[in-house]
Amino acid sequence: MEKFKTLTGVAAPMPLINVDTDMIIPKQFLKTIKRSGLGKNLFDEMRYDDDGNERPDFVLNKPQYRDAEILVAGENFGCGSSREHAPWAIKDFGIRCVIAPSFADIFFNNCFKNGILPIALPQDKVDILMKDAEKGSNARMVVDLENQTVTTSDGETIAFEVDQFKKHCLLEGLDDIGLTLEKASAIDTFEASAATSRPWV
Template identity: 55%
Template sequence: MQAYKTHTSIAAAMNRSNVDTDQIIPKQFLKKVERTGFGVHLFNDWRYLDDGSNNPEFELNQPEVQGAKILVAGDNFGCGSSREHAPWAIADYGFNTVISTSFADIFFNNCFKNGILPIKVSESELAMLFDELEAHPGSQLTVNLEQQTIATPSGATIQFDVDPFRKHSLLEGLDDIGWTLQHEPKITAFEQKQKQQLPWLWPSAE
């Protein structure tokens, strides 16, 4: 998992509330078990017309926000089913930050496990972000995870909270497997000891 420290990027505004996981990645695309390849289907029903072409009215299809890594969304983002494919699709598309006033709990937790920083802001702060981004499409935000701040083009600074353990994990680029592998020498030593003390649990390959 890539480490997250200070990140400056174009921010895409999606001023919609209650965006659920079936809108993020519709159920017909949940046929793969690997984490890649879902970005092309992100927000599929909004993003494409019936003939498969891009919907020119959809927010993420606007030329000013191409390459955006930060998504600013309305209340209760990621509600609905618990599918982890939703953060997979968001990350595969290229987003590493989602800003909203609130997130569904399971989606919120899954974001951290997949290298995405979900940031909760107040209603007034979200309104300010939408105002700036909608007035100046293509504007950039700077997110500093170490200082827990968002800097806007107008010079405003928003402070946000983040759990210390999750913060450290993102700063170090550690997912659950990464945390486990930090203890690999101890795991190896334990297995070697088990092989000596309980050899019948470790049948030979012969």
């Protein structure tokens, strides 16, 4: 998993509440088990019309937000089903950080496991970041995970809280497999000992 330390990028404003996982990646795209290739279908029903043409008024179709790496959203982001395809699609599009007043628990935890930093902030702080994001591609935010801050294009710094274990995993690029591999030596030692003490197993 790619390490997350400091991210400087364009933030896209999406002031919608209760954005569920079916809005993030509709059910017809859940057949794949690959983490790549889903970015083109992120927010599919909002991004495209029935003929597959882009809706020009949707935020990620606007020229200034096509390369957004940060998403500023409304409360209860990622609610609905527990599909891990939702963070897969977000990450594949190129978004590494989602900021909102609140998140659905399963989506929130899945983000960390897929190299995305979800930041929960009070509504008044999200409002500041939303207004900054509305400035377009000339307004670049800085997300500093190590120091736990988000800095607006005007230099205003907002602190955020993050679970220290999850922070460690993002900083080091460790998903569940990576965490297991960190213990490879201890696992090998245990298996060798078990084979000696319990040869019948």
